[in-house]
Amino acid sequence: MDFNFTEEQVMLRDGVARYLDRNYDFDARQGLLRSGAAWSKETWSQFAELGVLALPFPEEVGGLGGSAATLVPVAETCGEHLTVEPLAFALALAGGALVAAGDNAGARARLADLASGASIGAFAYDEGRGLAAPAQIALAATASGDGVTLNGEKRLVFGAAQADFLVVAARVAGKAGDATGLALLLVDPKTDGVTFTPFRTQDGRSAAHVRFDNVKVAGADVLVRDAHDVIVRLVADAILLLAAEAVGAMSAMMRITGAYATTRKQFGVAIGTFQAVAHRLADMKIALARAHATLTYSTALAEAGRLTARDVSVLKAQVGKLGRAIAEAAVQTHGGVGMTDELSVGHYMKRVLAFESMFGAADYHFRMIGKAA
Template sequence: MDFTFTQEQTMLREALSRFLGQHYTFEKRRRIVATPAGQSPEVWGQLRDMGLLALPLPESAGGLGGSIVDVVAVAELLGQHLVVEPWLASAVLSAGLLAKRGETRLPALLEGEATAAFAYEEGSGTADLAQVAMRAAATATGHVLNGEKHLVLGAEAASVLLVTARLPDGRLGLFLVDRDAPGLSLRSYTTIDGRRAAHCRFEDVAAGPDALVDADAEAAVAGAVRAATLALCAEAVGAMGALLEITASYAGTRKQFGVPIGSFQVIAHRLADMKLAYVKARSLLLYTAALAENDAASPRDVSLLKAQVGRLGRALGESAVQIHGGVGMTDELSVGHYLKRILFVDTVFGPSDYHLQRVGAAQPA
């Protein structure tokens, strides 16, 4: 099994890294986060021009036919630069699900003219689709949706929401709902890592016959969530790598008693532990991505990755803040923002404790 990126993937990563390094500085990110939308149409258009919106989609749907390893290769760099644009929610999750159904709104997503948000979470805090309780009652003209969705990333700026709901026969349905549909109300807020999310309430929201994009979506949604989990873990690993580099540089230049603090044994040991945590997390990420590319990644493999990245990422991030001291807690320094991103990633699709339980439950008797 090959754990190295291909020549094409390496070239894409080099181009993306160069673009983000030159045009997506931490200060620019702070300005973007401070805007009402919390994202930049200019940056979104540049990501489109680089082919990143089309990358995760099959060629039959107008995409570039990228693999899960391509997605991981890009997501790692987005995490390294703390990119806040809704690439995961819109291009990977929502567009990926719509591409399999020939949805007519897909071209607008590919062109960057619109974004989509994935609404599935109902307060359980896990990726367990059995927890989806929102109901879609049948009507003469389609369905009516009633219920609530939590932590819908990018909902306020999205054109459409991709919503999971239970059909009258108990199957999981996937509906496409306009963000401004009558009966749909959004309560927007800012997440711990500076992104925008919303609590969505559906009160007799009419969903016509064309709104139901999949009447038996359990397998498709589960597969999309697994792919998104890998991408999220890649973002966290990218953030871990950036934190390690920033902290090692700081320890080598910050002096105390006339010598760099990195020369102190306790700091040196802490940096070594951070390096081990990063190597463990990235190695497991590449291994799991290689399994997924060969259709050999089980739910247990993905849960193991999510649990380890959450646990190791928290340890590395906390060490980075502690080595920086009081300045590590300030909003003007990127260190705290990286830790917040890692902590947020841990909560999406279930925290590390939840996934460790799944790993234990999947152990052979």
Template sequence: MDIQFTEEQELLRSSVQRLLHDQYGFDARRKIVASEEGFSRKQWQAFAELGLFAAPFSEGVGGLGGVPLSAMIIMQEFGRHLVVEPFVETIVLAGGLIEQMGSEEQKQAFIPDIIAGAKIWALAWTEKGSRFDLATVTTTARSDGQEYVLNGEKTAVIAAPWADYLIVSARTSGHRHDRGGVSLFVVDRRAANLDLQSFKTIDGRRAAEVNLRDVRGQLLGREGEGVMALEACRDRAIGALCAEVVGAIGELNSATLEYSKTRRQFGVTIGSFQVLQHRMVDMFIAHQEALSLMQHLNLSLGTADPGVSRLASGAKSKIGYAGRFIADQAVRLHGGMGMTDELNVGHYFKRISSINIQFGDPAYHVLRYAQLDTAA
């Protein structure tokens, strides 16, 4: 598949490329990750000023179009530069849920600040033992006047230490595994009785264990419809994350090819060895297959295709395996240098490994794809 981008989409891509080339080199990225906060608010504001946060939203809420291809273009470039700022968490996940589920009052209250880069959001849905199941929720919420009171624990909430607000899934009725009875709530990250235990992830980002004890929040959407909303949100997130992987493995292939032309062994460049040429051809093919599948998924996300959820699982699995294969081969072909922190290859490896377990690892999505295929 080869998408022909519109003039506006080409302008978006070239704008992101220029910004990241000028301001987000590997050394700059390493300094950002090593900083106390772990991300750059200056860069976050630069992204907002470029209009990147408005691109995925519809014009009705102040955005620039709202097609998934916009997020795909941005995330592919972010993947090439290992951008750590929480675009997926704030724009694709939280912003998408607010636009999809929120009341008009909530949209007007929250989305303009997201587009302006004034507020950062995170989605708290994972729990201990949930194993990627959106319906496995033990956190509870009970109505108390105009608000709800939440109790429970959420685990590995990415970007929570940076966030101003959290969207939390909690059960308003039913048992632990029931699809019905799960609702979504907006919670101020600095609310009373909300405790965060922050930690650094393997790819240099920040996440937290979130403990809620009688924490007040406001309902997002209608009560009991949280799982359905999260499933649609997961499909969009998979589209964005797959684009990030494709961007990352494209850079790994380029770096490995360039290294093979300069690294000498036994008096010749290692790129002259036929066995390594075959391996790099396999890496190239895996990247091209992942690119086509990623484009197909993001095109389908914008057409209300009834089979898009099955396609999302297929893409998450196939691209996940491709990413792991290419990252592994890139580290091997770089030898000892591939394991060092000073070379970007290892950082790509860690980021791809992290993405592979977000919203389900490749093995989980192979099984889910088979189940959805049987159901269809």
């Protein structure tokens, strides 16, 4: 057994880390958000230059032949820097859908542009208060001509308003709850009937709710039919990368909070010398060790093509639960200043809480694990 990343992965991660250390510290990040930009175009093109954007895609479409799992060390580094670029959403979800479309010409062309950084895509998946599983998808795609017509809404679509293309997960048959009747559709965001309600997320990303009113999708743009299993796979890849970002954020919170408890004095001594505080730090470290172990092991499973639905549930639930625990302990240890927008610690908290709410919260996944052996 070997749970170390390859030399190439380490080099890429270190390259990304060097760039982010120089250009993406917390102040620079906050400045970027104040400027109103959705994310840093310069950082995205740096990712393209370093090969991050091409890494997870097959070589025949201009990729570097890796997978979402190959990107885990990069995603961890991004999480430590609290980046707002839509790495998992554009690459694992939108990009992954294009790969799943096989030799579809439109998908091939967009994939090449995505991998080179020339264009970017968004993946329209969530609905209502969130989907725990793809079978819950309800957005109606009714047959018309050789294609479909979309009517309804997708929520929390990351990078939607900035995207050059949308991949929409929709229902062409059956009802919410059915695993059958799902499709992945390629939609030009400028098509008549597509409207965006853009917003900034709590953790600094850019997303939008997207309405579809009689939006026509041509037959050639139906990327995948019977898409349930494909969507499950894409979501698993996204969970892996977002969990890596969350674990990166958790490592950062551990580091920042340990430093604070060492320097902050009350009653004449460093607060870390009080046992009540020290034990909270210890619990944070135990939680981080567990989350990190599960992320690393899950990554190895994914690389071996052996990551089951149950394993995904373990990863999603553990990182969600332990992330919240570390975040709450971090803010509590910082006291009053932990409550301010000025310090990074609360922003890390918002990152891990956003992760916990998406793709089924911990309670859902715990129940899935407990349900059957």
